[in-house]
Amino acid sequence: MNALYQIFIEPFIFMGEAPDLLIQTIWEGFVSGILYALIALGFVLIFKASGVFNFAQGIMVVFAALTLVGFYSMGIPAIISLILAIGVMFLLAVTVERVVLRPLVNQPDIILFMATFGITYFLIGLGEFIFGGEPKVMITSQLYLPEGRTNFDILGGFVTIQHIDVAAAVIAIIMIAVLGIFFSKTRIGRALRAVADSHKAALSVGISLNQIWVIVWFAAGIVALVTGIMWGARSDVSFALQIIALKALPVLILGGFTSIPGAIVGGLIIGIGEKIGEFYWGPLLGGGIETWLAYVIALIFLMFRPQGLFGEKIIERV
């Protein structure tokens, strides 16, 4: 009885008592949700076009950010470092296509999936090898990103909003819009969609898969870079982030592997859901449930809708 009260009544009472905390919690969840969504977006881009489930996306985020900060710490001006970092992501895309995707074309998905584990570990090693293992501070101001925070004194409390988080949200929205246009309007975009639908068909109308792959991996790389900057601005840049980056996987399960809106919505559900869960229900379990809540949500979700929120039902054929 008491337990039921604690589970079903108390948290809501508390939400009412301290609305500022509720708003703060939702905002926190919203921001981390955006970041999850951005990583998931990278997954989706690659999965749509090459059918590869890119486990390395999370690491690409850290790697990109690390490269940026690394170049800067070598005394290169911020903007140049940014351009260089983009260049590195392009190189990465080319290398991955040459070294991993091309030799593995037509292999079972699961093999490609495991290959991205290889990429993950290689990037971790490489990144730390070049730039050192210690966490680095993101060069926020040098990139003309807003710093500091604003406190809104409302509802008998206050809500802190960091300017960088607002920026993150805005940039995320812009990027998603750009990608949307890119996919629907541009020639390459349409080519990508063609590839997503059928590799053979794409080939038959003379689209080079290899180019497409380079392009999507590059696109994913840029998404990763942006994500990395945003994330690095909230907490230092280090490979410790990779565990958090894994949270993009449950996001994908919710959103479906091929749906960009799915990634966004999934990201927000997971982000807000886990923060609310941790803050209001976590104490009942001794806290720290954030580390698994997302996965369990996804797991339960899988039981009822394996194809994801926006995926359509799969008909098996023989």
Added chain:
Amino acid sequence: MIYRESGQYKTSYSADMAVFPLRQDRIGIFVIIALAYSMAFFGSNFMLQAVLIPFLIFSLAAMGLNLMVGYAGLLSLGTGAFMGVGAYACYKLMTIFPGVNVIVWILASGFFSAAIGVFFGLPSLRIKGFYLAVATLAAQFFLQWSFNRIPWLYNYNVSGAIEAPLRTLFGVPIVGPTATPEVRYVIVLTLVIFLTWIASNIVHGRVGRQWMAIRDMDIAAELMGIKLLQTKLLAFAVSSYYCGVAGAMMVFLWYGGAEYNVFNINQSFLILFMVIIGGLGSLIGSFLGAGLIFMLPIAMGIVLPAIFGPLGIRVGAETIEHLRFMILGALIIFFLIVEPHGLARLWQIAKQKLRVWPFPY
């Protein structure tokens, strides 16, 4: 020349179905086992404690994962956690019933991880491939959290860690700080050989065939009357059992104690890599993979400085660590591309070449 099958005729199906149809193979395996046991007398403490014992334990874990990924085609990223379940179950059992011999508990602890494995395997009917992988991540993180946040599991130790209390077999300490590496090595070796034998029986029999069937073409398998859920759950159970036992051995016959983050996701990845590099769907591969991946850092730690030291380039511990990651990643990609069946396949090829020698084809 020595490695010839000519003149060995199989006169019965059972002979033909034997795991080692060739006499040379049978002899070979016996020699290897004999050597392995003799290491207990010739191996240095370092050799036993820091190389052979962990190698065997990792091999066992890899074997467990291989049964699932390699044979049944179910990708799991939760191995570390399932090992943890075994370890904590064993800890509870041996502290609650100190009377019963610890080896019994080590073997029994596997059943607990098997049960947990089955539970987290339930979604495997609806979902496949990376979806399932994510599902197992849920197991990984949830279990790891439980090891940490359920103090009952570690008997409310302030430190939150579990230590191996002293346990003996025939008066000889086998678990706890005073147990000598030799004794522990012999026990680990015996258990691993025993479990390997069982695993080989499983995979060469009906069950193994059914696992491979659902791996290769689950629809066809289903239409042939193989019950998918039962078969998959059996795979989860057996695999988790092996991982659990490996986990219990790791804590009580190797480290002598552990805390929750011993069983973190990197542990899971490492073992998955052992399976991939060793060879999916091969028991011997599990050993080869475990050997390669576990030896790698030790080897690099000694080889690299030896090479670069003289050149005045200092190779710090962390450099080796970074290189280890890079090499690991590169190896995985390399094997997936060049030889998806891993070291095991190379081993076969070598044997095949030897068989037909001196003819090159």
Added chain:
Amino acid sequence: MSANTTSAHSFATDAEIEKAARAEAAGAVPVAATDPEVLLAVENVSLSFGGVKALADVSFDIRKGEIRAIIGPNGAGKTSMLNCINGFYHPTEGRITFKGETRRKMRPYEAAAGGIARTFQNVALFKGMSTLDNIMAGRSLKMKRGFFWQILGFGPAVAEEVEHRRFVEDIIDFLQIQAIRKTPVGKLPYGLQKRVELGRALAMEPELLLLDEPMAGMNLEEKEDMSRFILDVNQHFGTTIALIEHDMGVVMDLSDRVVVLEYGRKIADGTPSVVKSDQKVIDAYLGVPH
């Protein structure tokens, strides 16, 4: 095409005659599911995915011991029909009666246990396993020893293994694939794969054998071999067979009765001769616009 037909004639003539006789006796009119002679009866089965209607109100039956052909142009719903029969798809309407018992929803497992075996349009073998293991896998249902006997390296489970191995070896001899016993099927040429797949189905000792285009993409000789195997299976083991086939010649020679589907509907049903001369069928095949 015509070449095939004639050649098929040349080897199947004697079989041809008595078949025709049987067919006459049977008559081409579908009979009620209760008739003991009827092994499987399909009654008003419809199947649709979302909007798409794959099958619409199809009824026909399969008699014990006959070879029943299901033909029709591409996309006529032939494979969907088989999928319904062995429980892989569940009909949205109608019912299927097998061995006298009717069920709307059936798990593939029950179908297999009931004695329905099946080969696939594009080979669905277990690529990673050897020919032997593939066919042995077909024995799964017959192997009863529990898991705990399995883990012992000796005892009943092993004895059972040997006993089934014998059975499988017979099939291997019957299909003349002794040479490729231990080869991974992935490495085999297409024709042989089809043969192994047949073997795997036979290993289940089925009462009803569903063959989905057993001769697709085969050359003449392979087709002849396959036809012979099918006839032998039907006559020696007395297995009832339902097959989908595009090669008209083969169908006409092998089958006792033919059911013709088009756009998920049954347009004709009867002995090869009857069907051959049916106007609707001819239109369907020559593609007359309707």
Added chain:
Amino acid sequence: MSFRNLTIGAVAAAVVASSAAVTPVVAQEGIYVPLLTYRTGAFAGSGIPIADGMNDYLTMLNERDGGIGGVRLIIEECETGYDTTRGVECYESVRANNPVVINPYSTGITLQLIPRAAVDRVPVLSMAYGLSASADGNVFPWVFNPPATYWDGASVFLKHAAEVEGGFENLRGKTIGLLHLDAPYGREPIPLLEAMAAEYGFTLRLYPVAGQDMQNQGSVWLNVRRDRPDWIYLQGWGAMNPTAVREAVRTNFPIDRLVGVWWAGGDEDARAGGAAAAGYKSLNFHGAGADYGVIEDIITHVHDKGLSRFPRDRVGDNLYNRGIYNSMLVAEAIRTAQEITGKTVVNGEDVRRGLENLNVTEERLAEMGMEGFAAPLQVTCADHSGHHAVHVAQWDGERWTQLTDWLEPMTEQVRPLIEEAAASYAAGNPGWPERSEPCDN
């Protein structure tokens, strides 16, 4: 096929190499001092300055005095990544070269090594970390944690809080939070704080931070906002500390009421909070900054010879000095061991005695150019920590400055708890060996 042969070659090579590698390197003439460090992973931020500090001091001894008592020190690092598993592997690999002392530099690893130290006869020096109870030398003859235990630290924090609040009686009714890494290290002070909470009537709130969420403390600090604690004691490490300081600033927590244990006193930790972090406090048992004789020696003998890997301009960082202090203890223990035994090449058992008779006096500190850098320190057979005084340092936005003078821990409360805990530890591990080692003092 050629590709395949290549593979066979590669793999064969790898296997051969690895098998060749597993024969341990034989320690040449000298005193082998392994250092378990971590320069990778999420804790590298704290690990690197410490590793370099330890290295540089010992190297300085080699360079300046040709080692200790004429015997060169063989310094070898092993990368643990602050991961217990890898730490134990490191221990196994260094043990083969008979080390004289082990510096685990992780409470988790220390806990694993405590049972083995006695068996393998290698002393474990967990300087101001590890198991607080191991300060009881009668139960843990092979484990040392000078100059103070975590429980001493926590008690000093309470003293300071009481001082600010105007006496212990004012702690009654207050809420004190423990923001800790959710690992053995972070959990160490809990028993003492609980005991104290019972005694002085303040409420203790725990804010555990899981290792993988160190940089993702949003929810934890929301809880802080909910509970509005008056003080927060930060028992964090690695990337957790800078994040905590940053979050404290974000949530408008009064920064001068956030007090870190000595391990939360890295320069980078405080700097992360920006200007607003000025006022952040941390316990300390040695001086920060570079103007000490010993550090000048290190600069001349190590940095100038290019033997250090630590950036010159960061010399004097708090954690770098922490490393120096740690190495000083090691060196002094070896020196004492040489005096007691008369041997020059000492082994683990000798150094254990050395540690047990450690007595660093003012004079000795002066000799070493450490006056004002550290306080005198003494260890006895019964007391392996000494429960020495520590002070509260404050971050002024630029550097750490000593805020209070040296505060004695509340030993009279701490010590009984320690002996109790030690007893229960021994009881919890049946077959725990009685102390057989003789006592020299």
